[in-house]
Amino acid sequence: MSASTTPAATQSDPRTRELLDRRHHTLGRHSPLFYSEPLELVRGRGVWVEDSAGHRYLDAYNNVPHVGHAHPEVARAVHEQMQRLALHTRYLNENILDYAEQLLATFDPGLDRVAFSNSGSEANELALRIARQHTGARGVLVSDWSYHGTTSALAEVTTALAAGEPFADHARRLRIPDATGLDAAATADLLEAALREVDEAVASLQEAGHGVALVVVDSLFTTEGLVRVPAGYVDGLARRVRAAGGLVVSDEVQAGFGRTGTSMWGYQEHGIVPDLVTLGKPMGNGHPLGGTVLGADLLEEFGARNEYFNTFGGNPVSAAAGRAVLEVMRTEGLRERAAALAPVLQEGLHALAAATPGIGAVRGQGLFQGVDFVDPATGAPDGETARAVVEGMRRAGVLISRIGRDGNVLKIRPPLAIAQDDVRTLLDRLTEVSARVSGGEVAARA
Amino acid sequence: MSASTTPAATQSDPRTRELLDRRHHTLGRHSPLFYSEPLELVRGRGVWVEDSAGHRYLDAYNNVPHVGHAHPEVARAVHEQMQRLALHTRYLNENILDYAEQLLATFDPGLDRVAFSNSGSEANELALRIARQHTGARGVLVSDWSYHGTTSALAEVTTALAAGEPFADHARRLRIPDATGLDAAATADLLEAALREVDEAVASLQEAGHGVALVVVDSLFTTEGLVRVPAGYVDGLARRVRAAGGLVVSDEVQAGFGRTGTSMWGYQEHGIVPDLVTLGKPMGNGHPLGGTVLGADLLEEFGARNEYFNTFGGNPVSAAAGRAVLEVMRTEGLRERAAALAPVLQEGLHALAAATPGIGAVRGQGLFQGVDFVDPATGAPDGETARAVVEGMRRAGVLISRIGRDGNVLKIRPPLAIAQDDVRTLLDRLTEVSARVSGGEVAARA
Numbered sequence: 001m002s003a004s005t006t007p008a009a010t011q012s013d014p015r016t017r018e019l020l021d022r023r024h025h026t027l028g029r030h031s032p033l034f035y036s037e038p039l040e041l042v043r044g045r046g047v048w049v050e051d052s053a054g055h056r057y058l059d060a061y062n063n064v065p066h067v068g069h070a071h072p073e074v075a076r077a078v079h080e081q082m083q084r085l086a087l088h089t090r091y092l093n094e095n096i097l098d099y100a101e102q103l104l105a106t107f108d109p110g111l112d113r114v115a116f117s118n119s120g121s122e123a124n125e126l127a128l129r130i131a132r133q134h135t136g137a138r139g140v141l142v143s144d145w146s147y148h149g150t151t152s153a154l155a156e157v158t159t160a161l162a163a164g165e166p167f168a169d170h171a172r173r174l175r176i177p178d179a180t181g182l183d184a185a186a187t188a189d190l191l192e193a194a195l196r197e198v199d200e201a202v203a204s205l206q207e208a209g210h211g212v213a214l215v216v217v218d219s220l221f222t223t224e225g226l227v228r229v230p231a232g233y234v235d236g237l238a239r240r241v242r243a244a245g246g247l248v249v250s251d252e253v254q255a256g257f258g259r260t261g262t263s264m265w266g267y268q269e270h271g272i273v274p275d276l277v278t279l280g281k282p283m284g285n286g287h288p289l290g291g292t293v294l295g296a297d298l299l300e301e302f303g304a305r306n307e308y309f310n311t312f313g314g315n316p317v318s319a320a321a322g323r324a325v326l327e328v329m330r331t332e333g334l335r336e337r338a339a340a341l342a343p344v345l346q347e348g349l350h351a352l353a354a355a356t357p358g359i360g361a362v363r364g365q366g367l368f369q370g371v372d373f374v375d376p377a378t379g380a381p382d383g384e385t386a387r388a389v390v391e392g393m394r395r396a397g398v399l400i401s402r403i404g405r406d407g408n409v410l411k412i413r414p415p416l417a418i419a420q421d422d423v424r425t426l427l428d429r430l431t432e433v434s435a436r437v438s439g440g441e442v443a444a445r446a
Numbered sequence: 447m448s449a450s451t452t453p454a455a456t457q458s459d460p461r462t463r464e465l466l467d468r469r470h471h472t473l474g475r476h477s478p479l480f481y482s483e484p485l486e487l488v489r490g491r492g493v494w495v496e497d498s499a500g501h502r503y504l505d506a507y508n509n510v511p512h513v514g515h516a517h518p519e520v521a522r523a524v525h526e527q528m529q530r531l532a533l534h535t536r537y538l539n540e541n542i543l544d545y546a547e548q549l550l551a552t553f554d555p556g557l558d559r560v561a562f563s564n565s566g567s568e569a570n571e572l573a574l575r576i577a578r579q580h581t582g583a584r585g586v587l588v589s590d591w592s593y594h595g596t597t598s599a600l601a602e603v604t605t606a607l608a609a610g611e612p613f614a615d616h617a618r619r620l621r622i623p624d625a626t627g628l629d630a631a632a633t634a635d636l637l638e639a640a641l642r643e644v645d646e647a648v649a650s651l652q653e654a655g656h657g658v659a660l661v662v663v664d665s666l667f668t669t670e671g672l673v674r675v676p677a678g679y680v681d682g683l684a685r686r687v688r689a690a691g692g693l694v695v696s697d698e699v700q701a702g703f704g705r706t707g708t709s710m711w712g713y714q715e716h717g718i719v720p721d722l723v724t725l726g727k728p729m730g731n732g733h734p735l736g737g738t739v740l741g742a743d744l745l746e747e748f749g750a751r752n753e754y755f756n757t758f759g760g761n762p763v764s765a766a767a768g769r770a771v772l773e774v775m776r777t778e779g780l781r782e783r784a785a786a787l788a789p790v791l792q793e794g795l796h797a798l799a800a801a802t803p804g805i806g807a808v809r810g811q812g813l814f815q816g817v818d819f820v821d822p823a824t825g826a827p828d829g830e831t832a833r834a835v836v837e838g839m840r841r842a843g844v845l846i847s848r849i850g851r852d853g854n855v856l857k858i859r860p861p862l863a864i865a866q867d868d869v870r871t872l873l874d875r876l877t878e879v880s881a882r883v884s885g886g887e888v889a890a891r892a
Contacts, residue, residue, distance in 0.1 A: 020538070022543045031749070031755075119756070
């Protein structure tokens with residue numbers, strides 16, 4: 001992840017210095033911020049946000065405001081319910097049932113129950129507990145550059161962020177195979193090698209006595225840098241985990257809710273149906289909302305053994321927020337919009353890549369695109385140039401970030417509310433900034 | 447906890463049957479509900495809620511709507527901010543700083559930083575991670591009838607709820623000493639024995655090689671049944687944990703935010719200052735909001751080792767909700783109200799106890815009171831009568847619940863917005879229902 005902390009003393013703007021100082025004295029010095037010159041955002045609408053000095057920015061980064069910043073329908077639905085009742089699910093309430101039914105209707109048959117919570121972390125924690133109790137095993141398979149939440153059990157299987165906990169004995173890291181630029185034969189070899197690695201990880205967990213409880217997969221492999229896996233990889237991985245008695249968890253915090261345009265859920269791009277699906281960020285358009293979707297048998301088995309209750313999870317206000325997101329997606333045709341605009345964005349990025357020696361592959365699906373920066377001579381990842389481009393884009397009025405092990409992949413993930421003109425603006429600015437940065441006029445390092 | 451699931455087929459009301467059926471097909475059969483005949487609540491204001499049939503209930507149970515159901519100021523603040531921006535803390539935003547400063551001003555010196563999250567579970571998870579990394583130890587001390595959250599690491603130290611995970615090797619259960627009805631000499635003996643038990647638990651963790659990372663204490667010992675500990679117990683416990691290198695965590699999800707009337711935070715009733723304080727339920731009046739309050743050194747140490755970021759935690763809308771709660775508490779003098787009404791409630795409960803052979807002790811502080819039901823002949827806990835009273839109160843239009851290992855302690859915990867007339871209503875109904883139930887006219891068991 002590209003978040004960074006920023007010392008107050010080095011900031012030139014007095015307002016920024018003051019806010020940073022107050023922040024350091026309340027949230028601490030390490031509470032992560034974007035950009036060497038942090039932004040103070042005060043309002044937003046659609047894909048546009050405004051800072052306290054009145055500068056506008058095209059938000060091509062955030063998936064929390066999934067249907068657009070400050071969407072009036074979401075605000076209205078939340079306000080209406082807050083004026084009535086904000087309580088928990090130990091009383092009956094129709095809102096939560098309406099929402100659960102609408103949400104579950106978007107999943108494949110067999111994924112017919114949902115446990116609501118307040119974040120992707122809570123959703124993944126519940127998936128972990130359910131999988132471990134169901135299998136009687138402890139072992140976890142994760143990608144070797146991934147992140148699924150803030151809790152202790154998730155921190156000890158985190159590979160893409162610094163965590164004070166040692167990596168768990170009961171976990172194994174999988175290298176996610178990248179077929180970018182490979183021909184069919186090389187892709188087939190890569191797939192075979194990657195699945196062999198899965199076999200080895202499974203065997204290793206079994207030999208150590210942990211067994212295999214679950215694998216957690218981000219369907220778009222976003223943190224990894226939007227890795228383009230060989231067709232059949234996710235299916236082969238899932239089959240191997242299931243053969244070992246484990247469950248398959250699809251973490252849809254990044255890939256879900258129509259982000260790919262072609263599917264509502266990222267796992268559908270791989271032709272599998274997972275055992276559990278975890279939901280977070282875009283679910284409530286900023287309202288804290290998460291969910292774990294699963295089959296009835298699995299949930300009832302867990303429910304019989306555990307008195308599980310999440311106080312805020314699925315309260316009527318959260319349900320109102322979640323339902324408004326689904327309704328706005330439908331009435332504004334946002335998944336269809338993502339499908340329609342993705343080619344525009346992709347073609348523009350490919351054209352830029354073709355014209356820019358420092359850009360390697362363009363990756364991703366739908367409205368989640370990555371742009372590799374590489375050393376033109378060696379092809380080696382160039383995180384420094386990517387960093388300069390992200391900072392340059394911020395100064396040029398467009399918010400993006402970067403991902404991947406080397407931080408060299410631009411992360412372009414706008415709210416689905418983006419319009420064609422906005423995509424053009426994004427491409428124009430990126431072209432200008434890339435040229436400036438690649439031309440040696442590198443932005444000053446903070 | 448007294449939550450229970452309810453089969454749809456046995457319900458007499460067709461609307462309830464339909465909602466339960468839909469619930470079972472979405473949230474599952476085990477999603478906990480109150481009462482043998484579940485309530486469908488549709489709106490609330492202040493301490494009153496209304497069901498779908500138009501019946502009104504005095505809410506003497508819920509601490510989530512801390513300043514009153516559907517408080518217009520909280521709804522307004524959330525709506526106003528939602529119309530502007532709902533984003534995360536990786537951009538600067540003054541709302542979160544204003545709120546953090548106001549919140550931290552209510553704590554003792556040394557507790558001067560806060561990490562926001564979305565629930566008490568997340569707050570306790572973070573406290574656990576911080577304490578373990580700081581101490582290098584794994585050991586956890588908890589009460590033998592307690593609950594601090596839904597995650598795997600918290601489930602394996604849960605003692606008051608069914609959890610599928612075995613109780614952790616690295617945890618030890620403490621019996622919380624109850625001085626109810628004891629004279630000074632017996633209380634002193636009890637204190638000594640209880641602190642000896644702490645010494646033994648500490649030694650046991652050390653001998654097993656786990657060391658002591660933390661103790662987690664609910665200052666009011668609410669889940670335990672509002673146990674009245676000997677003066678000096680919490681202080682003695684804290685000293686022993688610290689002497690062993692561990693940290694003291696006060697879980698204020700139940701006891702905090704002025705609930706006791708005499709203090710803002712429950713730990714203040716014991717004359718200690720904990721190392722970490724965890725916040726949840728009442729914090730956002732229903733908006734999902736949690737927080738971990740701690741000293742700067744502890745937070746900075748953790749921040750230097752961990753790239754910790756909570757997407758929804760401390761977003762501007764959550765901050766608006768939290769700030770509105772503090773402001774309403776101030777402008778409506780709710781802590782002062784709790785202090786003023788607590789004696790009215792307590793005296794009424796004591797009078798009822800004096801007149802009712804089946805009622806033993808009245809326990810608790812401020813607007814959190816418990817009423818013990820016991821066998822008048824043997825003094826043994828009488829959970830069945832308590833259950834009948836809770837159900838009878840629901841039918842009489844007052845919402846309460848029950849706690850304690852034997853489920854024999856009525857849990858009376860109204861929103862702080864309660865008025866003197868409401869307290870009278872609560873007492874009147876409880877007197878009637880207790881008489882009816884104790885008189886043998888026990889409510890039918892569902």
